[in-house]
Amino acid sequence: MKLDNGTQRPGLVRREVAVRATAAVLGLSAVFGTGLATAAHADAQATPTGIVLGVGANESQRVVSWYSSAGTAQVVQIVPTSKLVKGQFPANTVTFPATVTANKVNGGYNGHATIDSLKQNTSYSYRVGVEGQWSPTYSFKTQDFNGNxxxxxxxxxxxxxxxxxxxxxxxxxxxxxxxxxxxxxxxxxxxxxxxxxxxxxxxxxxxxxxxxxxxxxxxxxxxxxxxxxxxxxxxxxxxxxxxxxxxxxxxxxxxxxxxxxxxxxxxxxxxxxxxxxxxxxxxxxxxxxxxxxxxxxxxxxxxxxxxxxxxxxxxxxxxxxxxxxxxxxxxxxxxxxxxxxxxxxxxxxxxxxxxxxxxxxxxxxxxxxxxxxxxxxxxxxxxxxxxxxxxxxxxxxxxxxxxxxxxxxxxxxxxxxxxxxxxxxxxxxxxxxxxxxxxxxxxxxxxxxxxxxxxxxxxxxxxxxxxxxxxxxxxxxxxxxxxxxxxxxxxxxxxxxxxxxxxxxxxxxx
Ligand SMILES: [Fe+2]
The missing domain is CATH 3.60.21.10 (Metallo-dependent phosphatases)
Incomplete structure (x- = not known):
């Protein structure tokens, strides 16, 4: 196919905030219930953007990374999709505290949390943010962990x-x-x-x-x-x-x-x-x-x-x-x-x-x-x-x-x-x-x-x-x-x- 060519020419200091210490040991860092969410409730400005799902160290982990407008405590909440109650996260939703760091360029902050202990062959739903300021709900699924x-x-x-x-x-x-x-x-x-x-x-x-x-x-x-x-x-x-x-x-x-x-x-x-x-x-x-x-x-x-x-x-x-x-x-x-x-x-x-x-x-x-x-x-x-x-x-x-x-x-x-x-x-x-x-x-x-x-x-x-x-x-x-x-x-x-x-x-x- 010949094309008509050329018709268009287009014209700090690093600051560790939030809950780094508790996020370090990921398997132990997951907390249940609303305690952390309540603590984070004071900040309604931490709007998460640029959310991306990343690989973890193995098939039972995922990493969620994002940008945030504020450096206060943020979390990832995750639940098997089958446990959502009329589309809502239940009270016992697992919460992973994030590490939130001041960006070195372009202002704002970046956060990430490692989700671990995922089960195989399971659909999960997750969201990022703080109580009252959640991202939309996203989902992913795991498959057979033992298969070749x-x-x-x-x-x-x-x-x-x-x-x-x-x-x-x-x-x-x-x-x-x-x-x-x-x-x-x-x-x-x-x-x-x-x-x-x-x-x-x-x-x-x-x-x-x-x-x-x-x-x-x-x-x-x-x-x-x-x-x-x-x-x-x-x-x-x-x-x-x-x-x-x-x-x-x-x-x-x-x-x-x-x-x-x-x-x-x-x-x-x-x-x-x-x-x-x-x-x-x-x-x-x-x-x-x-x-x-x-x-x-x-x-x-x-x-x-x-x-x-x-x-x-x-x-x-x-x-x-x-x-x-x-x-x-x-x-x-x-x-x-x-x-x-x-x-x-x-x-x-x-x-x-x-x-x-x-x-x-x-x-x-x-x-x-x-x-x-x-x-x-x-x-x-x-x-x-x-x-x-x-x-x-x-x-x-x-x-x-x-x-x-x-x-x-x-x-x-x-x-x-x-x-x-x-x-x-x-x-x-x-x-x-x-x-x-x-x-x-x-x-x-x-x-x-x-x-x-x-x-x-x-x-x-x-x-x-x-x-x-x-x-x-x-x-x-x-x-x-x-x-x-x-x-x-x-x-x-x-x-x-x-x-x-x-x-x-x-x-x-x-
Ligand atoms: Fe390239």
């Missing part, structure tokens, strides 16, 4: 505001969430590829990003991108579990920028999320050390290890040969192979790619064919995925391999238009997201179209791109819900292999 099968969804660079039109970017973002979760309402996690917004501290962009109610119904596993890192709003909006905020995990000043590496377990998967903005001055080695420690201390009993960060190292488009990515391509892959990482989820390049099995930075099996529907991961085999734009705010076109830029990132002998590492590279200028089905020893990765060339598709609507559809627009756009790419990954589940790899990695790091 579950779905999660991965979203690349919503980057709200990137097109120059925040409303259009937000409309595409909301539509992708609605489409994805209508197609797969049983999904249990929404995983971020980073770049939630275009400009780190611009709250109108955060408002649009957080507008979809789906972000209050399914837990968001936040990832920091290069557009989020330059301010404190990212950390104010998202509280994440098991987070190491020491200096190596920031790209510069921790007082003015966001950062941190974190991990969580969800059923049989260990997720490790790192701040890839920090890469220079030994930060890559620090990330590897963090990942190594998490795998060593948390890897027992999990079937799969999924790594998430923003800057795709095998990106297929504009960022393919960025200097920082050339460095990460050297720094990361061997360590990931030795640590038994199964799947790496990345963003930044606003285009889709799925790698071949990569072992120690090289194609594991030279005979693996482009677009193979099924791959068998031996020890050290890692699949790297790059997500396209989930919002339609910006797309990058695929680029040809260029060994003058990076002699180590040349063409695929089996498909010379493509970079050697990638089995599939795709850009159609339509919104997509990645669905991952965890199925026992398999991970099924599928890139799915959540939009067409029609609105909402900000980059197309605003004339940022000149064509739309497969084959550079030569083919009609495919329908919403159709598959761009799908692969069944048979993961390497020999614990002995992984343990040996981890031990080798630990030795290698010394």
């Amino acid at each position: 099968n579950f779905d999660f969804l991965f979203f690349g660079d919503p980057q709200i505001g990137s097109s120059g039109n925040t409303a259009k970017d937000g409309a595409g973002w909301m539509d992708t969430l609605n489409v994805a979760l209508a197609a797969d309402p049983q999904s249990e996690l929404l995983v971020s590829g980073g770049d939630q917004v275009e400009t780190a501290n611009t709250e109108t962009q955060w408002d649009a990003f957080l507008a979809p109610d789906k972000l209050r119904q399914y837990p968001w596993a936040a990832t920091i991108g290069n557009h989020d890192v330059g301010g404190k709003a990212y950390e104010q909006h998202f509280w994440t579990p098991n987070t190491d905020r020491s200096a190596p995990y920031y790209n510069g000043d921790a007082n003015t920028r966001s950062g941190g590496d974190y991990w969580f377990k969800y059923k049989n998967v260990l997720f490790i999320d790192i701040n890839s903005n920090a890469y220079a001055s030994g930060a890559d080695a620090a990330h590897i050390n963090y990942i190594t420690n998490v795998v060593k201390t948390q890897g027992a009993g999990v079937k799969h290890t999924v790594l998430v960060y923003h800057h795709s190292i095998y990106s297929p488009a504009d960022h393919a040969n960025d200097g920082d990515n050339q460095l990460r391509r050297q720094d990361f892959p061997t360590a990931f192979s030795k640590l038994g990482v199964d799947l790496v989820l990345q963003g930044h390049d606003h285009s889709y790619s799925r790698s071949y099995l990569i072992k120690n930075g090289k194609k594991a099996n030279p005979d693996e064919q482009p677009g193979a529907a099924e791959v068998f991961q031996g020890p050290g085999g890692v699949i790297y995925v790059t997500a396209n734009s989930a919002s339609g705010s910006k797309y990058y076109d695929l680029t040809a391999p260029d060994t003058t830029e990076d002699p180590n990132y040349g063409p695929d002998p089996l498909n010379p238009k493509s970079h050697w590492a990638n089995s599939v590279e795709n850009q159609e200028h339509v919104r997509t997201y990645v669905k991952v089905q965890v199925r026992g020893n398999k991970l099924v990765v599928e890139d799915i179209r959540s939009g067409t060339c029609a609105a909402p598709n900000a980059a197309v609507e605003l004339g940022k791109v000149s064509w739309c559809g497969p084959n550079s627009g030569a083919t009609a756009a495919q329908p919403v819900g159709s598959t761009v790419d799908k692969v069944v990954i048979h993961t390497n589940n020999s614990k002995a292999d992984v343990d040996a790899s981890a031990a080798a990695e630990a030795a290698w790091l010394q």
